[in-house]
Amino acid sequence: xLADLKRSHPTAFERVGFAFAxxxxxxxxxxxxxxxDYLSLPDGCYVxxxxxxxxxxxxxxxxAMQKIxxxxxxAFHVHLHDWPGKPNLSLTDVGGILPLIPGFQAVGPQLPHGxxxxxxxxxxxxxxxxxxxxxxxxxxxxVGKQMKFYA
Amino acid sequence: MLDEQYSRQSFLGGSVxxxxxxxxxxxxxxxxxxxxxxxxxxxxxxxxxxxxDPQTIELSNLNRMVxxxxxxxxxxxxxxxxxxxxxxxxxxxVYVVADRWQKMPELLRGCDIIFGCVDTFKDxxxxxxxxxxxxIPYIDIGMDIFxxxxxxxxxxxxxxxxxxxxxxxxxxxxxxxxNLGNEASNYGxxxxxxxxVWPNGILASSAVGLAVSxxxxxxxxxxxxxxxxxxxxxxxxxxxxxxDYELPEKCEHFPPSKVGEPEYKNV
Amino acid sequence: MLTSRLKxxxxxxxxxxxxxxxxxxDLPLDELDELKLVCVSLSIAxxxxxxxxxxxxxxxxxxxxxxxxxALFCPMPRDGYLSRLFFAEKVKFPGxxxxxxxATDVRILERNWHAISWKVPREDLRLAQILSDHLNPHM
Numbered sequence: 001x002l003a004d005l006k007r008s009h010p011t012a013f014e015r016v017g018f019a020f021a022x023x024x025x026x027x028x029x030x031x032x033x034x035x036x037d038y039l040s041l042p043d044g045c046y047v048x049x050x051x052x053x054x055x056x057x058x059x060x061x062x063x064a065m066q067k068i069x070x071x072x073x074x075a076f077h078v079h080l081h082d083w084p085g086k087p088n089l090s091l092t093d094v095g096g097i098l099p100l101i102p103g104f105q106a107v108g109p110q111l112p113h114g115x116x117x118x119x120x121x122x123x124x125x126x127x128x129x130x131x132x133x134x135x136x137x138x139x140x141x142x143v144g145k146q147m148k149f150y151a
Numbered sequence: 152m153l154d155e156q157y158s159r160q161s162f163l164g165g166s167v168x169x170x171x172x173x174x175x176x177x178x179x180x181x182x183x184x185x186x187x188x189x190x191x192x193x194x195x196x197x198x199x200x201x202x203x204d205p206q207t208i209e210l211s212n213l214n215r216m217v218x219x220x221x222x223x224x225x226x227x228x229x230x231x232x233x234x235x236x237x238x239x240x241x242x243x244x245v246y247v248v249a250d251r252w253q254k255m256p257e258l259l260r261g262c263d264i265i266f267g268c269v270d271t272f273k274d275x276x277x278x279x280x281x282x283x284x285x286x287i288p289y290i291d292i293g294m295d296i297f298x299x300x301x302x303x304x305x306x307x308x309x310x311x312x313x314x315x316x317x318x319x320x321x322x323x324x325x326x327x328x329x330n331l332g333n334e335a336s337n338y339g340x341x342x343x344x345x346x347x348v349w350p351n352g353i354l355a356s357s358a359v360g361l362a363v364s365x366x367x368x369x370x371x372x373x374x375x376x377x378x379x380x381x382x383x384x385x386x387x388x389x390x391x392x393x394x395d396y397e398l399p400e401k402c403e404h405f406p407p408s409k410v411g412e413p414e415y416k417n418v
Numbered sequence: 419m420l421t422s423r424l425k426x427x428x429x430x431x432x433x434x435x436x437x438x439x440x441x442x443x444d445l446p447l448d449e450l451d452e453l454k455l456v457c458v459s460l461s462i463a464x465x466x467x468x469x470x471x472x473x474x475x476x477x478x479x480x481x482x483x484x485x486x487x488x489a490l491f492c493p494m495p496r497d498g499y500l501s502r503l504f505f506a507e508k509v510k511f512p513g514x515x516x517x518x519x520x521a522t523d524v525r526i527l528e529r530n531w532h533a534i535s536w537k538v539p540r541e542d543l544r545l546a547q548i549l550s551d552h553l554n555p556h557m
Binding site: 022023024025026027030032034035036037071072073139141143144145146147149151 | 170173174257260261263284285286287288314315316364365366368373375407408410411412414
């Protein structure tokens with residue numbers, strides 16, 4: 001996923017992808033978001049716009065929506081702020097990404113959706129669970145031979 | 152400033168103790184192997200545990216169960232393990248379940264690593280499946296001592312990492328329908344198997360070392376083998392020969408999409 | 419050297435035998451339709467390379483206690499059996515005094531199940547026939 005997001009694009013300054021997840025329950029208070037797939041957006045899914053890092057077109061959004069329907073997995077918009085430190089959603093991010101969530105919820109109302117924002121050494125995740133508002137993930141674990149933990 | 156208690160493990164990295172304190176581990180089976188693992192993790196500074204074991208300590212366990220005293224005979228194994236951990240880490244959160252893990256499986260889901268120190272292929276099979284559903288690395292250890300005819304006893308063991316997205320115990324031919332079937336047909340004939348302390352220690356230490364590598368990245372390598380073989384007769388721990396031969400391109404037993412609650416397709 | 423060659427040969431044979439997961443038994447639609455006559459609520463899921471049929475609220479043979487329960491049918495070789503039927507609870511079958519519940523609290527598909535040791539001897543039976551054999555262990 002990181003390698004995909006770091007690729008250069010002919011016109012956009014940043015790349016965008018969609019991670020897909022299912023929900024698991026630990027207890028009444030603790031929910032797990034289990035990421036299981038990633039959709040890399042083709043170059044043609046970007047709109048040329050100098051005012052933003054990246055803007056995806058309706059084709060890209062439709063690809064994400066179709067995958068929600070086909071796979072019954074929740075969609076998470078993913079992009080990278082390529083500098084160190086804990087990332088934060090910019091005003092542009094808020095204006096451009098958050099409006100996608102209601103569309104995802106319409107297509108997959110019983111699935112979790114959200115936003116994954118990576119930096120060079122950190123990650124945050126905003127989640128919308130079925131029937132809930134915006135939540136910030138308390139802990140993010142990258143599972144692999146080298147595990148990474150973010151809180 | 153690093154706590155003096157951990158000053159000798161500062162080579163693991165600066166923020167490692169915070170990571171150890173945040174990580175939550177499950178240990179299923181607190182006998183010969185699991186008791187070693189619990190003790191070592193406590194020494195390292197791991198603070199969050201979920202322990203499962205329904206059994207009480209018998210006199211025959213004292214030859215190998217780390218931390219168990221003669222006065223513990225009759226006590227629950229998990230309580231002895233809890234005592235070991237709390238004696239080293241008084242602030243540890245140790246949740247104990249005096250039952251099979253299948254009776255309270257939800258507690259596993261919030262763990263970061265699961266250590267399986269169980270006796271049967273059946274339990275391993277089920278544990279791995281649950282771990283895979285919640286994207287939790289599962290580290291399995293086990294040993295056996297057997298005799299063929301009049302030959303010397305053979306001592307063998309394994310440490311296997313079942314990592315979500317990578318090969319599973321079935322891909323590695325450790326769990327097969329044949330050995331599950333053989334085990335099922337011997338149901339009731341188990342118990343009283345030979346067991347001693349030092350191979351448990353070797354296997355448990357290897358499992359803990361593997362976990363520390365995963366949590367801390369201190370050795371900066373992804374290139375460690377996921378399947379270790381222990382030959383107790385020659386006293387060697389080596390990369391298992393299975394890894395030298397063709398493995399499936401990807402694990403088809405646990406595809407990435409099969410996570411979370413099971414999905415049933417209506418007929 | 420000879421020992422490691424023998425080990426290598428053993429593993430090459432093992433690879434040929436089990437390099438890929440066992441082929442899922444195709445579940446023919448007509449056989450599934452027959453099962454639906456026995457239990458209306460039928461669904462299928464997979465775990466660890468095995469396929470399972472969930473029969474929700476399966477009506478059990480006359481004389482069973484309870485008379486109705488959820489069952490999980492594995493029509494593929496599992497645990498040394500050609501097929502296996504798991505129940506959500508231990509069932510008392512008429513005419514079977516002490517059934518051998520050799521699988522209790524088996525965790526499959528995030529639920530606990532129980533099964534009697536019962537071998538359906540033939541491989542060529544239809545799904546409904548296999549299920550019937552599992553449900554009537556006293557016959």
